[in-house]
Structures are given as C-alpha cells and as structure tokens.
Amino acid sequence: MKSNILAWLEEGNITIPSILLSEYRNLNLNETELVLLLNILTFIEKGNEFPTPEELSARMTVSILECNEMLRRLIQRGFIEIIDQYSNDGIRFEKYTVKPLWEKLIDLFMINNNAAKAMDKKTDETDLYTCFENEFGRPLSPFECESLGMWMDDDHHDPMIIKAALRESVMSGKLNFRYIDRILFEWKKNGIKTIEQAKNHGRKFRQKQTQKVITKDENHQPTVPFYNWLEQ
Known part of the structure; x- marks a missing residue:
C-alpha cells in the first residue's frame, strides 16, 4: 500500500495555465485535442520530449x-511544432515544443484585455460627457464635445483627471x-497625473489665491470671490 502511494507521488504534477482551460474553445480546440496537448505537456515535463x-x-x-x-492537425494549425535538436555528441533528434500554443494564448489574452x-x-x-452636461445644465455643443475628445485623445488626459478639472x-x-483647459494645461505642466495630486495642487493653489484676496482686502481693494486659474 505504501509503495503504491509512493509511486503515485513520484508521478509528479503538471502546471496548467488556467487560461488554457477557460479559453481553449476560443482557440477552436475541442476537448480531445486539449487532452492530447495536456498529455504532450506531461511527457515533456517528465523528460520525454517526443512521445510517439x-x-x-x-x-x-x-x-x-x-x-x-x-x-498532424495540431501542427498544421500552429499549436505545436517539431523542432530539431542536437545532443552533445552531435546526434540529431526531434522534439515537440508547445511554444506556439503559449503564443496563441498570449495573443488571445491581449485581445481580451x-x-x-x-x-x-x-x-x-x-x-x-454626462458629468459635463449635468454641471453645465445643458447638452454640450459640437465644439465642446470636440474639446473633450482632444483632451483625451490628443493630450492623453485620464477621464478622472478631466472630471477633477x-x-x-x-x-x-x-x-x-x-478655464478647464487652462487647469489641465497647468496640471500637465506640473506632472499632475493622479486625483490625489490634483487635489493637493488645487488645495495649494486656492490657499495661494485666498492669501492674495486677504492682502487686497487689507489694502482696501475689491476682493475677487473666486479662484482664477487663468492668472497662472
């Protein structure tokens, strides 16, 4: 009994990417072909790189x-390859490689991603677009829609940063x-890329603007009831 368990343990394990099991049908593989590939992997894992x-x-x-x-079909469809190898003695031999299978899985993963x-x-x-229309209280004009698109596509601003602006x-x-375009320009110039950075930068800017207002008030000059990014 003990020797049977030991023999079972010595059979070892094979690591299978879970994406192979979840996506094999999207690679146009059927269950029989999948099992054949898994058996090839098992043989390779055990040192038999060209099972008959x-x-x-x-x-x-x-x-x-x-x-x-x-x-034959798996080779034709580019899931496995037979490659030539040479031993240290210069003897030529053949072996299977499943590298094409992994490449197909990577391509599929990237497409899905x-x-x-x-x-x-x-x-x-x-x-x-919904946020902007809610704040403006009206549908955006074609020019405004184009500006939004340019901020994302040309200036590569993250939508969350645009919302923050x-x-x-x-x-x-x-x-x-x-005004929003000026804010985004200043943030990009100052390397602002995250919401937290935008909040901190905006907080410092408002403190600076508030100090200006206090100074003007002390000098009995008219105060400005808003923070003006266009003064940057």
Whole structure:
C-alpha cells in the first residue's frame, strides 16, 4: 500500500495555465485535442520530449491512427511544432515544443484585455460627457464635445483627471471650457497625473489665491470671490 502511494507521488504534477482551460474553445480546440496537448505537456515535463502516437494513444480513448491524425492537425494549425535538436555528441533528434500554443494564448489574452480596456474607456467617456452636461445644465455643443475628445485623445488626459478639472472649475466659479483647459494645461505642466495630486495642487493653489484676496482686502481693494486659474 505504501509503495503504491509512493509511486503515485513520484508521478509528479503538471502546471496548467488556467487560461488554457477557460479559453481553449476560443482557440477552436475541442476537448480531445486539449487532452492530447495536456498529455504532450506531461511527457515533456517528465523528460520525454517526443512521445510517439502509441504512447499518447495509450493514455487516451482514441486509436493510434486518430492520435496521429490529431497531431498532424495540431501542427498544421500552429499549436505545436517539431523542432530539431542536437545532443552533445552531435546526434540529431526531434522534439515537440508547445511554444506556439503559449503564443496563441498570449495573443488571445491581449485581445481580451484590450477589448476590456476599450469597453472601460468607452464607459468612462460616456460618464465624462454626462458629468459635463449635468454641471453645465445643458447638452454640450459640437465644439465642446470636440474639446473633450482632444483632451483625451490628443493630450492623453485620464477621464478622472478631466472630471477633477471640472470640479476645480466649479469651485473656482469659472465653469467654461477655456478655464478647464487652462487647469489641465497647468496640471500637465506640473506632472499632475493622479486625483490625489490634483487635489493637493488645487488645495495649494486656492490657499495661494485666498492669501492674495486677504492682502487686497487689507489694502482696501475689491476682493475677487473666486479662484482664477487663468492668472497662472
């Protein structure tokens, strides 16, 4: 009994990327082809880098002929490759590589990731337009929509930073696109890229502007009831 358990442990384990199990059908692989690839991986893991159709078939419910045909199709479709290797003695031998499979999985992952980012970006942009229309209390003009698009596409401002600039303009009592554009320009010039940095910079700016107002008041000059980023 103990020797059986020991033999079972000595069989070892194989590490399988979970994305292979979740996405194999999107690679147009069926379950039988997946199991064949997993068996190839197992053989490679154990040091047999070129298992025969007979060895692979013995682990599956397909015949040697079917196994051989599946191997041929997987090679043609670019999931596995047979490459030449040479031993230290200069003897040529062949082995399987599953590198093409990993490359396909990476490509699929990047496509899915980019699609998710594009969806998030579209959602953020829609939300951004809604925020502006709510603050302005009206639909945006074509020029204003174009300005928003330029801030994101040309100036590469994050939608959250643009929202922060919108809030800053509201607090300053200057709700217009020229004023918001100036805020974004100043933030970019000062390396402001996060909401926290924007808050800190805005806080310092308002303190500075408040001090100016106090100084003017002490000199009996008219005070300005808002913070003017256009004076930067």
